[in-house]
Amino acid sequence: MFLKNEMCPEFEWKKYVKRKNPYWKKWGFDISGLDAAYYGKLSGIEADHYVTRSMAVHYIYPYLDRYDFVPAYMDKNVQKTILGLPDAELGVMAAEDVVYNANGVFYTGDGKECSRETALDTLLSFGEALILKPSVETFGGRGVVKVERGTDRTEFDALMTKYRYDYTFQKMVVQHPVFAQFNPTSLNTIRIVTYRDPSKRRKVLYSCMRFGGEGSVMDNVCSGGGYTGVDIETGKLLNRKRYSYFVMDVPSLPDSLPDRIPCWEVLKAAALTLHGRLPQLDIVGWDFALSPDGHPVFIEFNPRPGVGLQQAVGPMFNREDLDELMAHVSKVRAKYLPLGAVRFKDYPDRTTIHHKFFG
């Protein structure tokens, strides 16, 4: 899967695919050296303790996150409620819903249920451009579109019919001018991954600035955008390279871009504080925009952050943390997960449930 879906075809994968990764072998896992070689080549940080997708999805994330809570927590319509956002005291804002749909039921932005007609009326009376996006599984920005000002009732109705259920119409977020420099047409966000270690300390694992491609609305790589690593201590851009998928020869970012993320300490603090409100999840990927006056704007959180950003930042865990974590995972593995790989692979996530079950 990694070969087919995530690796640049130019990479000399044949050299590495049959080699076994000694780090994972130490823990009893038979993992190819391919992922580590690939990530190391791109990031410039050679190491054998890169976390592969299979290890993350089948063993590490199930250990760290309460999977009985994950399906509900992946619904973006519910995330702000769970986190208690917006939080004026904390100084964290949130993207505002104008109308959202949960399981086919419409709600206005204040959480009141309404009919489809009322939802249409609300959208029409709003009068400004909106972002429409699914509330579940927006991997790669799937389904995220800008709805222009002046959209009429018929067009809104057609969009509602097309999206069917679990989506939201949100107000456009106005971003900080420094964030806008990365790409003015898209809402550019910072991904901060936080981790709660076995001693219950919360820490930032890594961070990346994500931005859209020219003319794109979304900040995702899939829309022609890119990402670049951020130093978690200083907020400085790590190596000023513009990463995207399937590209070995990573270009540099333009010199005109800033060398530091503004309000970095505020963003970091927001992620760490909010993680404290999610006791069921020990690893979370946070996506924040930044308002013009320097307030973090919560976009979403991800209980199972992708591992692909290791291309830009190096191994997601430092070795000591990973050793400590794997010591626990390995003990649990023997007891609970003899078929773990099979079960977790086929665990029906929210979108799978919906689209498989409702057609």
Place this chain on the structure above:
Amino acid sequence: MSKLIDKLVNKAIGILSRYKDRQEVKEYISGIRSSQKKLKQSRSLTQAQEKEIQEFYTGLLGHPIPLEWHRFFYSRTGIYSKLYLPTSEYKTNIVGRLNVYPLKRAYTDKNLSDVFLPSAHQPRIYLKNMNGFYYYEGKAVSSQEALEKCRNLGDVIIKPSLSSRGMGVRVLHIREGRIDNGNQTLEEVFKEYGSDFQLDELVRQHKDMSALNPTSINTIRLLTYRTGMDVRMVYSVIRIGRKGKTIDNESAGGISTQILPDGTLGKYAYGAPGNDRIEYTDCGVRLDGYRIPSYQDAVEKVKEYHLQFPFFNLMAWDIAIEEDGTPTLIEFNVTPDLSQSANGPAFGEYTEEILKDAMSRKNTWSRIGASAMWRMNVGSIHFK
């Protein structure tokens, strides 16, 4: 090759899933047969009745159903109806269609009820333990701080936040870090409960509710069904504790009786099989015609609450009535047990409508992924 492996694995999972469903159905049937043996009277269904039942259900579900439940309720109540719903069918084939089962855990975590229903009147939650982390009145605290803050709380209820049927619910009298009504320290109690529990204010119930049994909080259980923007009251029952008991659930020997639309009680209450057709509470209160205070308020409130849960079309609500008549939400449930002895057929006049609605949706219960994860998590809570 990996596609082939995926296919084989999915096939194996499908086989396992169907096997587990069959095992589950067998367990339910075994359970109801064992309950039937405890009844004082046994009634058989006539051939015509059996035919009527099977025609009705085959038309709606596409297959015949086990008749054990119809025999059981007919034997117990003396009332025949084709509309009784077998628990085996309800649990494995109905409720998972009406409700998105994999979302259940987060939405029914009692520690999150104030988050999902901030405007609902609920007992004050002093302390939450969520996955091992303590929160006192909403603020994160260490375990030591939690003990310190709770050391003189007085009368409280402690309950697991992820269980149902009153399991693990206790009244505690906490003074100086010790439990007055038990030989334990508060620390020992917290250790015993482990994680995922809460300490709530003890509800002072209305005198008319207390009269039924003063030692327990006697709650109204309302079952609501949502269709579009319309929420229907399917049935309501009252659960009354037995003399000296602190909880009203059947698991603690409690009894249930129907609440009629005008807020008065039905004639008979039922407890565990064998405890049938009870006309008086243990305190000597006659049930027939007894009026429940603030009943209509409670009905209106739960209909409002249900609109906040778009993923669950069938929900059960447990409401206590406070001293001043305020309906207070104790908990809600998205895979509720059905009170067919006390109430009669679960879905009553809505049976056909609800079953048709259910069968138009896919089943989110019977996939091995969801049910296996549920079982694994129920067994181990989590993997740590």
